Amino acid sequence: MKYLEGQEMKLKVGIVGLGKMGIIRRRVLEDHPHADVVAVCDPTLENQKNREGGVLQTTDYQEVLQEDLDVLFACTPNNVTAEVVVAGIKKGLHVFCEKPPGRDLTDTRAILEAASHKPELKIKFGFNHRYHDNVIQAHALLQSERLGKLLWMRGVYGKSGGVGFEEGWRSDRRTAGGGILLDQGIHMLDLFRLFGGEFHDVRSMVTNSYWPIEIEDNAFALLRNQEGVVAVLHSSSTHWKHTFLLDLCFTEGHLALEGILSSTGSYGPEMLIVSRRQFEDETFALGKPRQEVVYFDTDRSWEREIQEFVDCIVNDKPIEVGTLDDAWRTMELVYKIYAADELWRHASAAGEELKRSTDRLRGQEETP
């Protein structure tokens, strides 16, 4: 990287939102040799000193923007994401925005609109799963074509909610915009797009069957791209056993991504299971081909993601993962899934934001 050649360059970073994601981003940035966290903002900092170790601590994100910054990290609840990101862009800052890119397509559109006036800025969205080892190695296998052509995918991403789940901001329609599909399932949709490109044919059933909330706790989707690759998604917050599972079936073999390394380890060890079709000798294989289970013991996804962002800024490279286009297309897919279930679309609990976004989708299929 350019700045490693004897330069002392440090990016001055402000972080808005110190929830779970903000804390992770702060840790990685503080360990990065070419980033300096100089300002943080969170409602929990109300009683903290104004400056701690030279770092501005505030409850007002506008005060963060008054600092001398290069980069803004938006790790906020969905209802303020677009506002914070747009303000950062208008201030001329490179912005890293956690997923989802707002509550709905209106929010995402606002971000894209602001970014269109500042093409020199790097805007990246936190589709972090692409940086996990099992995803990286599965993608390399897909690209090598050693397993042949992709036929179908099946993704299950589920969590259990837990005590007080219905009270959190993620369960509040006005704050979050959507439920488990928008919050967690969006990662699986991002991976579907990584492996299978764009999906245009969308069917779905969306429910809130258990939790007393106005947003979905389960989404079942059936997608098809123009090459005929079919993807099946189940996104759930009533999956009492935390589960991450992505099957990719190819003409010559099969990949299963099971588990994803997380801070709690509740999604199990991260694995990539590789097997190759053996039905040239069906009597021998009997559907139980040789299988290699690759375990990954360390989660370096956060470091890789931030390293790439810093590299793009310092060396003026285009963002390649988590682009504005990725944000729009993945968000669009989320809302196509909502819209594809007529019952869900018209349910009063779905709310005006959903109706507005899905109505917009019907007349606006292309990226703005």
Add this chain to the structure above:
Amino acid sequence: MRRVVVQDDLREAQIRPDSGFNTYIELLERDLKDFLTDTILVDLDVCPACGHPDANPDFEKMGIRYMKCVQCRTCYASPRPEMEALDQFYAESEAIQYWNSSVAQRTASARKQYIFSPRATWVLETAGVHQQEDGHLVDFYTKYPAYLEEVKAKGSFSKIFIRKPAVSVADLIPSESFEVVDSIEDGTVSVVSAFEVIERLFDPLAFLQHIHRILRPGGLIFLTTLSISGFDLSVLREKARNLLPPTHLTLPSYEGIHTLIERGGFSLVEFSTPGQLDVALVLDALQRDPDVTLPPVIDSALRRRGESVHEDLQDFLQKANLSSHVWVAAQKVVS
């Protein structure tokens, strides 16, 4: 770091049929006896894996004494023959010739299915992930052509070289696909493979340092070896039928391999023990040798439980990196 667990249906008899293996061991014992009579052996001052000076005698096999490093618990032959003498042994040994001309030929199909094809896939896919698939590949001490033929057919290496073939290449590699070279220019190679090599060398560290020199930055080395930390060897030690000097001079421990790789200038990309035969080998030893004793719970699991328990135990050994069959992929570190 990667760790691979393999589920397959390999049986020892498919790659080491009893009759052929017994003959091989008999011939090897005879060859080794003659060899040791005429060969000067050299004491090692330090552990060949971690470099620690202290070690205690562990066991003897076929007239060779094995020491156990007090630091990393690697088992190693000391005193041991120097490399020139070892090269001569491999060139002249009747046992080695018998193995290559008889057993290896008879088991070629199974070896290709269970050993060489998986190795080729491993190397190609790992090299692909690390963007090292487009340069030169060098295979050290090549014994069988099947692995290289598959790498050539499915890979995109610009050139494939053989360095120090372990046997007559003309006999085993009739095609002119692979160039046998006497030396390799520093910094020119993207991938080195050396299967079942480090355990037979006089000085494994010097070998790794040589590989470090010839690899380009970011280049990869792929090794397989036997580890004394693995279930069958740690239980059976000198009673393990597949532990045979002088092909097994150094039996590195789990910790020893990590240290050796680091001392050689590499960082680990993968450490796996995808062995499938540990449990079967111990079961076989129990049946052959009444002196073999095991902890009661293991003895019970092996003698009194069925095949599914044996499979589960072997699966666990792989997951815990406790099989003796080790796969290592490591990347050149540039300081």
